[in-house]
Amino acid sequence: MNEFFTASFDKGVLRLQWSPEVLITYDIAVRAARVLEGLSGGRVLPLLVDLAGVAALTPEARAGMNAYRGFSAVALIGDGPMGKVVAAFSQRSLTPTAYFTNGPDALHWLSEQGNRTGTPGGALRTDR
Numbered sequence: 001m002n003e004f005f006t007a008s009f010d011k012g013v014l015r016l017q018w019s020p021e022v023l024i025t026y027d028i029a030v031r032a033a034r035v036l037e038g039l040s041g042g043r044v045l046p047l048l049v050d051l052a053g054v055a056a057l058t059p060e061a062r063a064g065m066n067a068y069r070g071f072s073a074v075a076l077i078g079d080g081p082m083g084k085v086v087a088a089f090s091q092r093s094l095t096p097t098a099y100f101t102n103g104p105d106a107l108h109w110l111s112e113q114g115n116r117t118g119t120p121g122g123a124l125r126t127d128r
Contacts, residue, residue: 002035004028009039013046013110014071020053026060033068040070046110047071048103051083062086066093073097073113075106 005028006017014036018024036047066089074097076087087099096113100106 002031005032005035007032007035007039009045012114013048013107014039015048015050017050018052018054021055022053023055024057024061026058026064029061029064033070037070044070044072046073046075046113048075048106048110049077050103051076051078051086052080054082054086056082057086057089062089066090069094071095073110075100075110077101077103077106 002019004019004022004024006019008015016032016036022028072095074090074093074095076083076090076097076099078084078087078099079101083099087097090097090099098106098109100109
């Protein structure tokens with residue numbers, strides 16, 4: 001168990017749950033990406049990120065997350081102001097990224113992204 005996040009792989013989707021009140025730094029974001037890479041087995045998979053309770057995100061972490069190309073699509077789930085801030089900055093991501101307030105909608109959107117072909121990273125933006 002990691003003190004900053006929990007990562008898992010279930011039914012074709014990588015999942016990242018940030019710990020409550022975590023300050024996401026560049027180093028912590030890199031650590032999370034490495035764990036997710038290990039779970040993916042070298043495949044480019046969709047990622048579901050739960051931002052509930054995140055205290056803050058450093059500018060370096062935000063830039064690194066937006067530049068990372070290891071996921072086919074990223075669905076962010078948030079429940080408050082920090083989730084909305086992260087979602088707003090994710091619009092610059094190189095990977096299709098969308099913000100949701102619940103898991104079922106996020107998973108549905110991720111499944112739709114898997115059905116799209118020929119869509120370059122970052123070409124699709126959805127705000128829900």
